Amino acid sequence: AQKITQTQPGMFVQEKEAVTLDCTYDTSDQSYGLFWYKQPSSGEMIFLIYQGSYDEQNATEGRYSLNFQKARKSANLVISASQLGDSAMYFCAMRENNFNKFYFGSGTKLNVKP
Amino acid sequence: IAGITQAPTSQILAAGRRMTLRCTQDMRHNAMYWYRQDLGLGLRLIHYSNTAGTTGKGEVPDGYSVSRANTDDFPLTLASAVPSQTSVYFCASSEGNEQFFGPGTRLTVL
Numbered sequence: 633a634q635k636i637t638q639t640q641p642g643m644f645v646q647e648k649e650a651v652t653l654d655c656t657y658d659t660s661d662q663s664y665g666l667f668w669y670k671q672p673s674s675g676e677m678i679f680l681i682y683q684g685s686y687d688e689q690n691a692t693e694g695r696y697s698l699n700f701q702k703a704r705k706s707a708n709l710v711i712s713a714s715q716l717g718d719s720a721m722y723f724c725a726m727r728e729n730n731f732n733k734f735y736f737g738s739g740t741k742l743n744v745k746p
Numbered sequence: 747i748a749g750i751t752q753a754p755t756s757q758i759l760a761a762g763r764r765m766t767l768r769c770t771q772d773m774r775h776n777a778m779y780w781y782r783q784d785l786g787l788g789l790r791l792i793h794y795s796n797t798a799g800t801t802g803k804g805e806v807p808d809g810y811s812v813s814r815a816n817t818d819d820f821p822l823t824l825a826s827a828v829p830s831q832t833s834v835y836f837c838a839s840s841e842g843n844e845q846f847f848g849p850g851t852r853l854t855v856l
């Protein structure tokens with residue numbers, strides 16, 4: 633079974649609007665971490681935000697926030713006030729803390745329109 | 747500049763040849779990882795190491811081997827390359843709740 637599912641292969645958003653990128657995960661572990669990464673066309677992987685399974689509050693980092701719904705096993709990324717430079721691939725990932733292994737989703741390609 | 751270096755940047759390899767992708771980090775992180783990235787599949791974990799002297803298998807370990815003789819280096823070896831191993835390979839290290847990635851190696855096996 634897929635550990636991480638990203639159901640939106642591609643999305644468009646108007647500049648300055650907010651956008652939500654979906655991510656659901658599958659684990660039986662109690663201790664895990666959820667991550668989002670950005671990969672621009674240049675290819676490097678850029679860490680955006682982290683949420684621990686025991687964190688009660690949603691993580692925020694500047695314009696990025698993670699909408700963590702533990703019972704639904706979802707960890708959606710919300711980007712507020714989209715900018716043209718946000719156009720990139722976005723990957724959701726999970727770390728199962730028992731073995732410190734990471735699993736990535738297939739990604740969502742976000743295009744920000746001017 | 748602190749970070750992760752990978753070599754080579756890109757390589758074209760004949761099927762059946764042996765190849766080692768190099769990865770070095772200078773952040774003294776205990777955990778290191780090798781991923782392959784294929785279009786539509788995201789990143790898939792090949793092998794990982796939680797500390798020097800130990801390694802573990804990821805999702806797609808077949809055809810690959812790793813070693814971790816010291817903290818800084820984590821080479822990935824393809825003993826006998828096959829065309830299905832054509833991919834972009836990323837090395838990463840982690841400490842705490844962040845994972846740092848190298849720039850990647852683009853490998854083509856013909």
